[in-house]
Amino acid sequence: MSDPFAWLGDVIAYSLFGLSPDSATGSALQFFVMDVAKIFALLVIVIYLMGLLRAMVSPERVREFVRGRPDWQARGMAVGLGAVTPFCSCSSVPLFIGFVEAGIPLGVTFSFLIASPMINEVAAVLLIGILGWKLALLYIAAGLVVAWFGGIIMQRFKPERWVEDYVWKIQMGQAAAQRPDTSLRGRHRFAVAEVKEILRRIWKWVFIGIGTGALFHGFVPTQWVVDNLGDGQWLAVPGAVLVGIPLYSNATGVIPVAEAMLGKGVAVGTVLALMMSIAALSVPEMLILRKVIRWQALALFAGVLGVSFVLVGWTFNLIA
Amino acid sequence: MKRIKVLGSGCRNCEITAKVISQAAAEAGIEIELEKVTDIAEIMGYGVMSTPGVVVDGVVVHSGGVPGPELARAWVQG
Numbered sequence: 330m331s332d333p334f335a336w337l338g339d340v341i342a343y344s345l346f347g348l349s350p351d352s353a354t355g356s357a358l359q360f361f362v363m364d365v366a367k368i369f370a371l372l373v374i375v376i377y378l379m380g381l382l383r384a385m386v387s388p389e390r391v392r393e394f395v396r397g398r399p400d401w402q403a404r405g406m407a408v409g410l411g412a413v414t415p416f417c418s419c420s421s422v423p424l425f426i427g428f429v430e431a432g433i434p435l436g437v438t439f440s441f442l443i444a445s446p447m448i449n450e451v452a453a454v455l456l457i458g459i460l461g462w463k464l465a466l467l468y469i470a471a472g473l474v475v476a477w478f479g480g481i482i483m484q485r486f487k488p489e490r491w492v493e494d495y496v497w498k499i500q501m502g503q504a505a506a507q508r509p510d511t512s513l514r515g516r517h518r519f520a521v522a523e524v525k526e527i528l529r530r531i532w533k534w535v536f537i538g539i540g541t542g543a544l545f546h547g548f549v550p551t552q553w554v555v556d557n558l559g560d561g562q563w564l565a566v567p568g569a570v571l572v573g574i575p576l577y578s579n580a581t582g583v584i585p586v587a588e589a590m591l592g593k594g595v596a597v598g599t600v601l602a603l604m605m606s607i608a609a610l611s612v613p614e615m616l617i618l619r620k621v622i623r624w625q626a627l628a629l630f631a632g633v634l635g636v637s638f639v640l641v642g643w644t645f646n647l648i649a
Numbered sequence: 650m651k652r653i654k655v656l657g658s659g660c661r662n663c664e665i666t667a668k669v670i671s672q673a674a675a676e677a678g679i680e681i682e683l684e685k686v687t688d689i690a691e692i693m694g695y696g697v698m699s700t701p702g703v704v705v706d707g708v709v710v711h712s713g714g715v716p717g718p719e720l721a722r723a724w725v726q727g
Contacts, residue, residue, distance in 0.1 A: 387713050388698040420699050420713075422658065422689060427698040495690070502696040518717070526714055620689075 334370075338363030357547025364539045364585045368455065369528075372535070372581065375454045376527050380520025386414050388424045391441070396431040403437045408476045411444030412469070421614065425621045429492065430501045436484025442618075443634065444476035447609040451527070452580040459588050467645060468601055475605065475637045482633050483626075491626035531579045538582030542589035554593040560649075565599045566642035570635050573606025580608040597649045602642030610634050651727055652682045656692040656702035656712075663701040665715050670703070673721035681725055 338359040342348050348355030391410045395403050421442065428438040448469055456465035558565045578586075583604045590600050615627050653670055657663025667685055674681045686692055686704075695704055699713030705724050 389696070389712070392698065423693060423698040423700060426689065426693055430693070499690045499693050502694045522714070522717060 334363045334367035337366050353547040355547075357543040360546040360589065361539055361543035364542060364588070365536075367459065368535055368539065368581070368585065371455055371458050372451065372528065373524055375451050376524045377520045379450060380523035381516050386410055388414070388420060388427065392427050392431050392433070395428070395433055395437065395441075400434060400437070403433060404440050404477060404480060407433075407437045407441040407480070408444045408473055411441040411476060412448040412473065413450055414445055421617055422620050425618065426496055426499055427501060429496055430499060434484060435488045435492070436480040438480075439483040439488070439630065440476045440480030443479045443609055444472060446614070447472040447476070447580060447605055449580060452584070455581055455584050459584055460591065464591075464597070467597070468604065471601060471641045471645070472605065475634070475641060479633050479637055483630065486629055488622065488626045488629070491623040493621055493623065496621050531581055534579040534582030535585075538578055539585040542585035545586065546589040546592060549593060551593050554590075554595055558590075558595040558599055560596045560646060562596065562599070563643070565596065566602050566646065567639050569599050569603035569642065570606045570638045573603050573638075574610045574631065574635065575612055576607050577611030577613060578607050583607050596646045598642035598645030598647070601645055602638045605638045605641065606635070650680055650682055651725060652684070652706055653724060654684045654686050654704040656686045656695060656697050656704060657700035658689060658692070659687050660700065662715050666701040666703065669716060669718060670721045670725065673718060674725040677722060677725055679725050
């Protein structure tokens with residue numbers, strides 16, 4: 330077998346546990362072992378290499394890049410940098426305030442907030458490794474487009490009126506830039522710390538994602554999927570988006586679920602819509618943002634994103 | 650005595666950061682004044698957007714993650 334991870338899954342599920350490849354439990358376990366090994370191996374390698382290159386961009390630097398530029402340039406930067414900045418929802422409040430304080434238009438800030446949780450370089454590499462080039466590019470392109478236009482649409486509704494008053498009053502100090510240690514040892518130490526930090530933050534999402542994917546892979550009958558979630562099932566797309574809104578997972582955790590669904594014949598657009606909805610829209614994230622904007626803006630944010638994801642899903646189902 | 654502040658709105662990493670620093674101080678046998686700053690306006694006042702951040706005697710020395718023990722040791726000894 331050419332794929333060592335699939336081989337490992339085979340050995341553990343079929344030889345060690347003696348399960349049949351045709352049984353639901355057997356194929357679920359094989360999927361689980363294969364994906365745990367593959368995803369964590371990829372995560373460690375990718376995060377380490379990114380850390381070595383110090384490719385992670387801090388929100389402070391994003392703010393400096395974006396501020397004071399004409400609207401389209403600022404938006405392009407916000408979307409692009411959002412895509413390469415792994416985002417921890419714990420920093421979304423300071424990030425929001427920092428952007429407002431720098432005079433960056435709210436629509437641009439929203440573009441960043443949409444792009445950041447949905448796309449990052451770690452997820453991109455995993456997407457390529459697990460779902461292939463084509464789907465990775467589709468996902469990234471769709472995410473960038475949604476972030477770009479989502480921010481523009483938000484701006485149309487003048488969201489400034491919904492920003493909490495105290496946000497406007499905050500004065501930001503100028504932190505002296507910290508010079509990173511760029512010696513090879515310093516880079517290595519930083520990369521190792523980065524691997525530990527990110528894995529500690531996301532491992533449970535990844536496990537939940539792989540578990541869900543494995544159950545789907547093993548126990549959901551293919552015929553049922555084809556009948557209810559396959560091509561031509563228009564309502565499956567809004568359904569997927571609605572299911573994804575209360576659910577939250579890191580962008581990485583969504584990938585094994587998508588893998589299992591695609592394997593069973595769920596339509597591509599439906600899978601993309603679900604992935605985006607789970608990664609970008611979540612109740613905890615909303616509650617955190619509620620500290621800086623009122624619920625009207627949050628409802629609008631959820632609405633704009635929900636509709637965009639449905640449109641993305643339908644478009645890909647049509648052209649696929 | 651060094652005055653060290655940990656900036657962060659009460660997230661898990663901020664707690665860990667405070668612990669790392671007080672541990673480093675205890676190990677080095679140095680007494681420090683450790684304060685947790687949770688007020689977002691004050692945090693932003695230091696120009697820090699990615700928490701947890703660390704301020705030693707009024708100067709931001711770190712932001713955006715849990716610092717390693719060697720860093721913490723350097724701060725308490727200064």
